[in-house]
Amino acid sequence: MFLIDFTGIFPDYNLQHMNAYIISGYRTAVGKAGRGGLRFTRPDDLAVHVIRHLLKEVPALDPKRVDDVIVGNAVPEAEQGMQMGRYISLLSLPENVSGMIVNRYCGSGIEAIAIAAAKINAGMADCIIAGGTESMSLVPVMGWKTALNYEIAHTNPQYYLSMGLTAEQVAKDYKIGREAQDEFSYQSHRKALDAQKNGLFDSQIVPVPVNETYFDPAANKKKTKEYIVNKDEGPRADTTLEALGKLKPVFAAGGSVTAGNSSQTSDGAAFVLVMSEKMANELNLKPIAQMRAYATAGVDPRVMGIGPVAAIPLALKQAGINLGDIEQIELNEAFAAQALAVIQEAGLDPAIVNPNGGAIALGHALGSTGARLSVQLFEEMRRRNQKYGMVTACVGGGQGVAGVYELM
Numbered sequence: 001m002f003l004i005d006f007t008g009i010f011p012d013y014n015l016q017h018m019n020a021y022i023i024s025g026y027r028t029a030v031g032k033a034g035r036g037g038l039r040f041t042r043p044d045d046l047a048v049h050v051i052r053h054l055l056k057e058v059p060a061l062d063p064k065r066v067d068d069v070i071v072g073n074a075v076p077e078a079e080q081g082m083q084m085g086r087y088i089s090l091l092s093l094p095e096n097v098s099g100m101i102v103n104r105y106c107g108s109g110i111e112a113i114a115i116a117a118a119k120i121n122a123g124m125a126d127c128i129i130a131g132g133t134e135s136m137s138l139v140p141v142m143g144w145k146t147a148l149n150y151e152i153a154h155t156n157p158q159y160y161l162s163m164g165l166t167a168e169q170v171a172k173d174y175k176i177g178r179e180a181q182d183e184f185s186y187q188s189h190r191k192a193l194d195a196q197k198n199g200l201f202d203s204q205i206v207p208v209p210v211n212e213t214y215f216d217p218a219a220n221k222k223k224t225k226e227y228i229v230n231k232d233e234g235p236r237a238d239t240t241l242e243a244l245g246k247l248k249p250v251f252a253a254g255g256s257v258t259a260g261n262s263s264q265t266s267d268g269a270a271f272v273l274v275m276s277e278k279m280a281n282e283l284n285l286k287p288i289a290q291m292r293a294y295a296t297a298g299v300d301p302r303v304m305g306i307g308p309v310a311a312i313p314l315a316l317k318q319a320g321i322n323l324g325d326i327e328q329i330e331l332n333e334a335f336a337a338q339a340l341a342v343i344q345e346a347g348l349d350p351a352i353v354n355p356n357g358g359a360i361a362l363g364h365a366l367g368s369t370g371a372r373l374s375v376q377l378f379e380e381m382r383r384r385n386q387k388y389g390m391v392t393a394c395v396g397g398g399q400g401v402a403g404v405y406e407l408m
Contacts, residue, residue, distance in 0.1 A: 019277035020120035021287030021408065022113075024058055025131075025375040026050050026206050027270035030232045030363040033136035037210055037229035038267040040137070042079050044088050046208065046269035047071060047133040051092040053206040054129065054273055060283040061273075067125035069099040070116050072108025072132030074366035074396075076101050077145070079138045088133075103367070106332060106393050107296070107401035108132050109270060110370025114294035114403060116274040126279045131271030131371035141265065141366070158302040163396060164251030164262065167335035170305045171256050174341040178256040181336035182244040185261040185360045188333060192235040192357025200356055200383075204375050205230055234264045234363040261336035266363030270371035286408070289378050292388075293318035293404040300398055305338030307400025308392040309345045315390070315402035323347065326404070327386040330373035332393035333358035342394070355380060369393065370401070381407045 028046050031038030038046065055063055069092075071085040089099030104111040109132030116130035152159050161169070170176065195201060207230035216223045239260075249255035250262075280287055295314035299307050308331065316323060323346075331353050333339045339358065343350055356376065359369065373391045381389045392402040 020117040020274055020291065021277060021280055022289045022291070022378070023273040023275050023280065023285050023287055024054055025204070025270070025272035025288070025371070025378060026053055026057070027204055027368070027372045027375050028208050028268045029205050029229050030234060030365055030372070031229060031267040032233045032363065033265035033267055036137070036233045036267065037227065038135070038137070038208065040212060041135070041208065041210060041267065042138065043073070043133040043135040043267070043269065044079070044084050044091065046135070046267070047088045047271065048092045049208050050131070050206050050269050050271045051088070051129055054271055055092075058273060058285065060285060061127070064094045064096055065279075066093055066097045066127050066129055068128045069093065069097060070102055070112040070128060070130040071099065072102050072104070072112040072367040072370065074103060074105045074108055074134055075139045075141065075143045076103055077139065077143050079135060104296070104399070104401065105396040106334065106364070106366055107370055107395045107399065108367040109372065110294070110374060110391055110393070110401055110403050113272055113274065113291060113371060113374060117291045117294070120274060120276045126276040128274045129271055130274055131269065132368035133269035134365040134367040135267045136265040136365060137267050159397070161302060162251065163304070163334065164257055166302060166304045167257045167262070167337045168252045168255045170303050170335070170341050171337035173303055174306075174344060176337045176340045180340055181256060181261040182241055184336040184340055185244055186239060186241050188354065188357045188360040189235050189239045191355065192232070192361035193237055195356035196231065196235060200379070201232060201376070204379050232362050234266065235357065235361045257335055257337060261360065263334050263359035263364035266365040268363070268365035268368050268372065270368045270375050272371060272374060288382070289405045289407050291403055292406045295402050297400045298398055299400060304396060304398040305334055305394045306341055306345065307394035307398065308342045308402060309400065311400035311402040312346050312390070312392055315404050319404040321388060321404070325388050326390050327352060328355065328377060328381055328384070328389040329353045330377045330389070330391045331358065332364065332369055332373060333360045334364065334394055336360060338394055374403070374405070377405060378407065
């Protein structure tokens with residue numbers, strides 16, 4: 001490995017461009033898809049609320065100096081179509097700031113952050129807002145027009161297994177039983193509820209005002225109501241192991257994957273501000289974290305949930321550290337079976353995984369999740385005075401992503 005010094009060739013080139021830092025990050029609360037407080041709020045509007053707040057909290061930054069907005073999104077059609085990234089930039093930033101969409105499905109949010117860091121590290125930008133947004137209320141998980149490739153469907157039909165069926169395959173292959181899945185799910189709720197009770201999410205959540213119009217049949221007229229969504233809606237205080245154990249499998253007869261041990265479909269957005277060392281020094285801004293490494297890997301789509309097991313070693317090698325150096329891990333809980341298999345096969349310490357609960361309790365707003373987990377990771381690592389943390393997730397189609405962060 002070698003580093004080319006461009007300063008002799010291009011006098012204006014500054015090697016400080018090559019250090020990308022995260023300056024700040026925020027998220028919305030995670031709403032329940034279809035019945036939560038954000039069910040009628042457009043995903044671009046969710047993103048705009050977060051980005052405007054992000055800019056407000058960094059007054060030293062002239063918004064015109066933002067080079068790009070990179071938006072992760074898993075189903076870019078309907079309300080999430082029309083190159084939504086550009087419209088998010090138009091709604092939240094000056095006209096000169098561009099915007100784009102990135103789709104690595106459940107890994108889209110952290111993929112956007114990785115692209116931002118890579119561009120700044122390469123000297124191609126000084127300031128990028130990156131993250132993700134998703135409304136699973138307005139746009140179904142498979143989109144409105146699913147058109148499968150015939151050749152794949154004909155020769156490798158397992159490539160198109162539903163996410164729930166891939167979780168069943170993971171449970172079978174890695175011997176993850178129903179009781180273990182339900183126990184994991186129960187603990188996810190307990191940890192999330194404790195975190196809410198102690199206000200651990202409050203400082204990272206941007207309140208979203210909602211003005212809802214509805215028809216009141218009793219009064220036979222249209223009415224409106226206003227409210228604020230500022231609390232994750234997924235954690236259930238009434239969840240018990242007994243209740244979870246009574247739920248029937250929803251994907252396969254005789255299976256073990258239920259609605260209770262699967263992630264919740266959700267609405268939400270999360271973004272971070274990524275900046276070059278040069279600009280951060282100029283504006284006298286103190287970074288909160290640095291992405292030290294980011295890796296992706298492909299696995300058999302039949303067991304797509306095992307993806308992090310392939311991605312984690314690659315990210316650690318890039319960062320030049322060992323798994324034992326990681327002090328906290330945010331592992332997206334697509335399914336309890338998947339999360340438990342990853343912990344088991346990757347050799348993760350369960351004590352440092354998802355200390356404040358995961359997607360089974362908090363929800364999984366697809367394209368935003370990687371960014372939301374990053375924001376949560378930074379906050380919790382700061383409280384615990386930790387140095388290295390990781391965000392990792394499985395990705396539909398048989399992939400894994402893993403990002404290593406160093407807290408500043």
